[in-house]
Amino acid sequence: MEFPQHSAYRVPTKRPFLLKELRARLPSVDDRIRAIPGYGDPTEYDAIADSLYRVFTTARNLAPSRHTTNCSIHPNGPVDPQSPPGWGQCLFCNSNRRIGDPRARSAVLNTPRQYEIPPPPYSHEVLLERMRHINDVAFELHYRSPDEDFALAADLVHGAFIIARELSRPRSSSRCPRHPGAPLDPAAPGGPRCLFCATAETRKGAVPPPQIRDRNRGLPPYRKKR
Known part of the structure; x- marks a missing residue:
């Protein structure tokens, strides 16, 4: 009797539960995003950003682990923004090396x-x-x-979280990139607009105000005391 040959591949233990959790959380977040009318309010995106981060946590646990520093001691520690050439990316280890600790050597495996x-x-x-x-x-x-497919899903969800987080930041009522927080001009051509921009455009076609120039009168003449 011949027995069938089984594959050596084994599904990771937590993958079925995490995949089910990912598919259960996505529809509710997607419905909340589609329910936002037009430009939306930052408070609405604030709750969506929290939900997307929970989805990202699930997608991150499904994907292969990523180490930000590639350090065997502090794999998920902070990255040194001014790492010298030939040193690792770990801020903790590089700080110890700067103060003269010879045992501090952060590993340089890959980017x-x-x-x-x-x-x-x-x-x-x-x-x-x-x-x-x-x-x-x-x-x-x-x-x-x-x-690679699970890593792609984690990247996409993280990007959605970043977008929702930026949309949740406070905005000005005028939505003017040059003058955030500026008041609105309800009588501006084309509808309510930024008061500063509308005033600047109006002044372009007006007669410039007269400029007053002060004459250089010089120093008073020297008078000899008697």
Whole structure:
């Protein structure tokens, strides 16, 4: 009697539970984003950013672990922004080396891999497009998916979290990039606009005000005392 040959591959223990959790959390976050009318309010994106970070935590646990420093002692420690050539990326170890500790040697294995941070601009439409991509990738995931697919899902969710976090920041009522917090001019052409920008455009076509120039009168003449 011949026995079937089994594959040596074994599904990781927590992968089925984490994949189920990822697919359970995504629809509720997606519905909340689609329910935001128009530009939305920062307070609405604040709650969405919290939900997306929880989704990112699940996607990060599904993906292969990433060490920010590649240090065997502090793998997830802070990165040294001014690391000298030939040194590692660990801020703790580099600080010890700077003070003369000969035992401090942060390992230099490879370039630290950070999670994706999408470039600006950040808008509601960009967040919706990112969620569509996340849903497509999550739908294709299964227990035997390669690690690259889970890493891609973690990057996409982290990018969505960054976009929602930026949209949750306080905005000015005028939405003017040059004068944040400026008052609105309700009588400006084209609708309510930034008062400073509308005033500057009005002054361009007006007659410039007269300029007063002060004459250099010089020093008073020297008078000899009697």
